[in-house]
Amino acid sequence: MPNISSQQDSDTLKRVEEQINILSGILDRGRQHLRFPGRLEQRYLEFRNQRFLEIDQKIIIGGLLFYLGFSWSDFYLGGDNANLIFICRFLVTITMFCLLWWVPRSRFAAHMVTVAASGIFLAGLSVIFFIQLIPDALKYAYHLGLVPIQVFALVALRLSYRAMLVVSVSLLVCYVVMLLFSDTPPLSPELNSIVEIFMPLFVLFWLLLIGMGAYLAYAIESSARNDYMKNRLLALEAERLQYLTRRLHLLSTTDSLTGIANRRYLEECLANEWRRCLRSQTPLSLVMVDIDNFKDYNDHYGHQQGDRCLHDIAQAMASFCQRPGDLCARYGGEEFIIILPDTAPGEAAYMAEKIRESIVALAIPHETSEHLVATISVGVASMIPQADSSSDDLLRSADRMLYQAKEQGRNCVVAA
Numbered sequence: 215m216p217n218i219s220s221q222q223d224s225d226t227l228k229r230v231e232e233q234i235n236i237l238s239g240i241l242d243r244g245r246q247h248l249r250f251p252g253r254l255e256q257r258y259l260e261f262r263n264q265r266f267l268e269i270d271q272k273i274i275i276g277g278l279l280f281y282l283g284f285s286w287s288d289f290y291l292g293g294d295n296a297n298l299i300f301i302c303r304f305l306v307t308i309t310m311f312c313l314l315w316w317v318p319r320s321r322f323a324a325h326m327v328t329v330a331a332s333g334i335f336l337a338g339l340s341v342i343f344f345i346q347l348i349p350d351a352l353k354y355a356y357h358l359g360l361v362p363i364q365v366f367a368l369v370a371l372r373l374s375y376r377a378m379l380v381v382s383v384s385l386l387v388c389y390v391v392m393l394l395f396s397d398t399p400p401l402s403p404e405l406n407s408i409v410e411i412f413m414p415l416f417v418l419f420w421l422l423l424i425g426m427g428a429y430l431a432y433a434i435e436s437s438a439r440n441d442y443m444k445n446r447l448l449a450l451e452a453e454r455l456q457y458l459t460r461r462l463h464l465l466s467t468t469d470s471l472t473g474i475a476n477r478r479y480l481e482e483c484l485a486n487e488w489r490r491c492l493r494s495q496t497p498l499s500l501v502m503v504d505i506d507n508f509k510d511y512n513d514h515y516g517h518q519q520g521d522r523c524l525h526d527i528a529q530a531m532a533s534f535c536q537r538p539g540d541l542c543a544r545y546g547g548e549e550f551i552i553i554l555p556d557t558a559p560g561e562a563a564y565m566a567e568k569i570r571e572s573i574v575a576l577a578i579p580h581e582t583s584e585h586l587v588a589t590i591s592v593g594v595a596s597m598i599p600q601a602d603s604s605s606d607d608l609l610r611s612a613d614r615m616l617y618q619a620k621e622q623g624r625n626c627v628v629a630a
């Protein structure tokens with residue numbers, strides 16, 4: 215029988231309710247969120263990382279294969295540097311594959327989004343580097359190679375608005391620096407004027423792409439966070455309901471004064487055990503306990519002290535119920551019943567005697583009793599349930615034994 219006052223349970227319930235309040239507060243305010251308060255942010259990042267490992271990692275692997283696939287252009291346009299460009303491309307791909315395999319298995323597993331962002335940045339940087347190695351005007355073809363990388367950054371980093379923005383802006387800055395500081399290849403005057411018009415337009419186009427991507431990533435991330443909050447709220451509500459149901463069950467089956475099972479639960483368990491022992495044809499034993507001269511105890515020590523005495527005796531007896539199916543319950547007033555399924559009469563009587571001795575050993579002062587300490591009288595009955603008998607017969611038999619124990623002078627065990 216679980217303990218109703220389980221501190222751990224009520225602490226957990228308190229924690230769950232606190233989290234529900236925080237989440238409901240955030241959702242009620244109805245604003246878009248790109249950062250949650252405290253631990254919630256950390257939980258969200260863990261969740262996002264998990265999703266990344268499940269879904270986005272495959273997208274990154276696909277992107278890397280595309281990146282490697284473009285090596286045909288290295289050989290086609292690379293001239294003398296074709297091999298060098300291919301080796302660089304190959305090394306970037308291999309490094310990223312290694313990181314994608316190793317990081318999730320390492321202590322950096324929580325930083326997969328950062329790894330992906332760095333990988334995309336590295337790929338973009340490599341293309342900027344390749345532009346330097348491609349001979350003459352052919353290098354302009356590689357400028358366009360930055361577009362798919364930028365688009366890929368928008369897709370792969372859509373769940374992290376900040377990572378997407380940092381990678382995109384950094385790449386654009388590197389590109390502009392390269393434009394400013396690298397030599398322009400000798401071109402015909404016509405081509406030169408086209409390039410002069412085209413380059414600022416290309417940078418502007420890129421900026422617009424980043425702006426559009428930033429807007430989309432912001433919308434996607436805030437909606438992902440919103441969904442996360444709603445799902446988390448649902449999970450917390452379910453957890454809360456589970457605790458409340460458990461607590462309700464405890465309240466309805468526990469006696470509030472003694473903390474052991476109440477009569478309702480006793481009757482339910484007795485009926486179940488009776489049916490089970492009827493099927494298995496094994497003995498079912500009942501130990502009926504009554505505190506001796508308890509009226510005198512109350513009269514002498516007061517009702518409150520009487521309650522404490524009831525509690526202590528009940529708890530001491532409950533500690534003997536070790537096997538599954540054993541149950542110690544308050545039957546009413548100062549009467550208790552212990553159900554012992556699959557227990558033979560001799561074993562039950564032995565256990566009853568141990569319980570009686572343990573109550574004497576509690577040494578609860580009882581000045582008006584001849585033993586000077588609180589004692590109990592115990593009646594024990596056992597039966598192998600039959601179809602034409604009922605658990606009431608067993609109860610009546612235990613009650614008769616208890617009556618005899620009282621008749622024999624109390625503080626003793628009588629077994630049928």
Ligand SMILES: Nc1nc2c(ncn2[C@@H]2O[C@H](COP(=O)(O)OP(=O)(O)OP(=O)(O)O)[C@@H](O)[C@H]2O)c(=O)[nH]1
Nearest residue numbers: 504505506507508509510512517520521547548620
């Ligand atoms: N403090 C307290 N006393 C209770 C409670 N329930 C029953 N009692 C008291 O238990 C006493 C039972 O008295 P009796 O039935 O006369 O039995 P007894 O004095 O124990 O005498 P014997 O059973 O013959 O040994 C009554 O005085 C009840 O008021 C309770 O929840 N708390």
